[in-house]
Amino acid sequence: MNEKNIGEQMHDWAYDLFPICRSLTGDGVRLTLTYIKNLLPDLKILSVPSGTQAFDWKVPNEWTIRDAYVLDESGARIIDFKVHNLHVVGYSEPVDQWLDLEELNKHLYSLPEQPDAIPYVTSYYASRWGFCLTDRQREQLKPGLYRAVIDSDLKAGELNYAELILPGQTNDEVMLSTYICHPSMANNEISGPCVTLALALWLKSITNRHYTYRIVFIPETIGSIVYISRNIEHLKSRVKAGFNITCVGDDRCYSYLPSRKGDTLSDRVALHVLKYIDPEFKRYGWLDRGSDERQYCSPGVDLPIATIMRSKYGEYPEYHTSLDNLDFVTVSGLSGGFNALKQAILLLENNLQLNATVLCEPQLGKRGLYPTISTKNSGELVRAMMNLISYCDGRSLLDIAEIIDEPFEKLLEIMAPLINNGLIKATRSL
């Protein structure tokens, strides 16, 4: 599975998953999870009944949406959920009534500054119904009577999520979390599940994983709260690093959002990896948060979860509109998101403690460890090798990479012959 292929593969999955009308609960979530389980047969799909308490929250009723449209007096469908599932306000209650334009307008949402975008609106915790449309569409509505029809129901059911555990050499875990509760939007959110799926397949292909990987697909917020409430003791004792995977599909930039503590292993790994992928990556702070890190890092939960993104939610104009589509999310965008997270995981897997085995500098010449052809690069490589050796006093690979300002992958290459020649001992810290 090379990365060019994986980029196209992810874009194909995104193409399949994009049209599904997901919400916090309901058929859209189940369809999405079933699609993923098809590719990851070990995925466990779980359910929690509506009304279940999870810390301060209750699992909401399940929302089913079958159809939603507005007819004009001639009977024409002038707004139609079947054309784009953003046209209906999420968790709308059922309705079938005639209204004049003034009344109808109270139930319509559009964006005058983005006249071609259908906004994404939900009302999870207050009873309401409504339609979203482009401002251009709205401007064409003429006074008159309209029939608004929403064929939905909201009743006790279940909340679904899925979990995949890939065991490693230790019980220490790396957690990857992504969400599956938004309808047809691409960067936020379908890029997240697609990249996570690709990472899961790649991790399965690695036979000697050091860490155990915990990969979860959940509805945002209520899903992570439910997940934490059911697993908190385990998570707190086992999870050593992890990432919330969202907004990993566009081409514009790379972004980082810290864990609450800001200096966990996950944060350091994310910062190291992004620095070499794109020195101009955007660095957000905890006060800019907005996704499941709010729960994973909350006081008393305190999991080391950081976030690596392309364009961050809330920070690109297409966000939470119909313009966040599969033109905005590209093969190379998804590849870049995948690659950044893959690098972060590779660094976690290889972040060994290094100790020199001889006092003073070793004599590299007698072991043929100096480059034999002298090129412009060779001096620079020797320098990096001597710098690496000079810090092998129990520091980790990441510690050293930070101090000598070299990408960890280059140090991995430099380390290998030094370890083979017995000049460096690499161990896992306890």
Place this chain on the structure above:
Amino acid sequence: MNEKNIGEQMHDWAYDLFPICRSLTGDGVRLTLTYIKNLLPDLKILSVPSGTQAFDWKVPNEWTIRDAYVLDESGARIIDFKVHNLHVVGYSEPVDQWLDLEELNKHLYSLPEQPDAIPYVTSYYASRWGFCLTDRQREQLKPGLYRAVIDSDLKAGELNYAELILPGQTNDEVMLSTYICHPSMANNEISGPCVTLALALWLKSITNRHYTYRIVFIPETIGSIVYISRNIEHLKSRVKAGFNITCVGDDRCYSYLPSRKGDTLSDRVALHVLKYIDPEFKRYGWLDRGSDERQYCSPGVDLPIATIMRSKYGEYPEYHTSLDNLDFVTVSGLSGGFNALKQAILLLENNLQLNATVLCEPQLGKRGLYPTISTKNSGELVRAMMNLISYCDGRSLLDIAEIIDEPFEKLLEIMAPLINNGLIKATRSL
């Protein structure tokens, strides 16, 4: 007592106290303390005999000044202590002699660069006599004979200071110290006692003070040395925060001078409060010190005393001259000084340790804790509330205010409903 009123009140007190000829010791100090005790009946006025040892110092003799003037040959009073008490050098020895202009000049002090200012000069620890005058006055002196008369004496007496203790719920103390040893000058110094008096009255009016307040009115340097020498064990074990109150009456700016350690609770509180009162406040360092913090923070004493000022001593042209008067010190200047210290005390009183009571974010909606009217501000308030909650892991209000960059008063408002709803537990750290 609202702050507009308190500003006028303070300016009235300043008007009464300004003319008194204070010095380290003597009637001026006693008159001043008696005036204050009139308004604060619980104030305890204390005395220490001349010659008493206080660490490396001895309490000096008491200086009494009855009159001081220079007559010209015609018998006209050309320099007159009764016109302005700065005209005589503080602690001048008595004199009555005729001199020619050249001889007289050796005893005159004026400021060529500030020709309309009478300078403030003292000679506490060397025997000397002299007169201060404006440079304009001095230039008019013609050759001839002059009679210099100073009717003073310097003999064993006492040093006076006063202390007010306002008990709180704990024995932990906040100390407020100000000085009462300068003759007719307004910012340095009479603004200090006036603001301190206003703070004392305000603190008395609060019934549930957490801290015990120790409020002292002393002569500068020798007074703080004497005070420390008599109370050191108590002060070291009880004082948790405090401020030296001086130069709190003009309108030009706000200033901060740290304790010697620089990171005590008093320093953090002062910096937080000033940041929101005036982001452009001037930040001095320990090497810029010059008042009683020199004693309170000296090695082995080490009290957590910081300083909040308007224009700092030594840093405004009117300093230590007759131009530091009640035009320079204003109602709004005094109000600003009072308010900054009041805010600092309010922050100390409310600086509780906060802990979230539920894991993950609480569900604010079901408790009606989201603002019900959506205004431009409401999103910002919700954000601040979520930020506050996200740091309720045992941090103090001040810790959180610093991290999320919000004024503590706004957080106090946000905290209240969260505490009432049981979502946050607020405790005092031991």
Place this chain on the structure above:
Amino acid sequence: MNEKNIGEQMHDWAYDLFPICRSLTGDGVRLTLTYIKNLLPDLKILSVPSGTQAFDWKVPNEWTIRDAYVLDESGARIIDFKVHNLHVVGYSEPVDQWLDLEELNKHLYSLPEQPDAIPYVTSYYASRWGFCLTDRQREQLKPGLYRAVIDSDLKAGELNYAELILPGQTNDEVMLSTYICHPSMANNEISGPCVTLALALWLKSITNRHYTYRIVFIPETIGSIVYISRNIEHLKSRVKAGFNITCVGDDRCYSYLPSRKGDTLSDRVALHVLKYIDPEFKRYGWLDRGSDERQYCSPGVDLPIATIMRSKYGEYPEYHTSLDNLDFVTVSGLSGGFNALKQAILLLENNLQLNATVLCEPQLGKRGLYPTISTKNSGELVRAMMNLISYCDGRSLLDIAEIIDEPFEKLLEIMAPLINNGLIKATRSL
């Protein structure tokens, strides 16, 4: 021995030592050490046989060079080791053969960008022979036959180094290390041994040294590795500070290179001293290292060795060429290098822990400790004195000098009367 004299003295020694053809081993080293021992009779010259293991290294064979030249067809010596000892590649194997120009060129080294410089080339660990010459000389070589003669041998012998121990009041040691393995080059390296020699003579003249001084003259790299291997336990337990002395003879600038840890006593002392000698001094990092600190600071050895230089090796165009000569290295350049290290040692010797003996500020007036003549400087001196006193809470002289931003020498002067008057107690920390 004043510093003007010592500068000339050092330049004279440099003049004597410059022409000797030093290498890692052999007569050049022994001649150099003998010259130094002549001036420092207590110097102990030591030897280690070729083949001795030192950590990962073996002491190399001893190289003897008697003559080296290239003849043209007419028998003229067109390259001649007797003219400049840089003309032969260090550790060249013996040769006597005729070659045409093309063949000869494979054994010639010159610098096209510096056409008047003979480069310095060695081949310690690979068998090879060669000549170095200016690029101008090389361009004049015409096609034809040449006879290359090197009369050298490389056989078992010994490696020499020398050590001088100057006992102090404690067993704690300051280590000074310099190297003696480069042929005729002045800044790198003969300035190092000359300044070290001057420091040794100066230190001998001090009778009440606090520290014991360990002064070593060694060949670079292999010498320090051998020296460490023979003394490691002693060095690790005793050496509290030290300097590698190299490149201390030119006039262009001052430079600092840290120990690996970067914050040892040696580093702090070096930074303090250089800041006042030349605020524009160049500050290098550990990644710029290149001399014996590589061994002294290696993981597990970890000696606190920093480096104070004039122009750093590798950073001036004359480096490792015949242009690094006694025009480039001057009397004032050597004096500056000597002085910087002398200051660093003086600071180490005087870096006492200071404690105030009285609480609150002392009364300086009654002891006559205020300057009696009021000059522009006197206020500034009183200020520095009060600042010093305000930090006498167990901090060291260096701590205080850093905080109040004053050169330690000024503080030494200010301290003396305070100590004599019993106001400050100065002790060594344990």
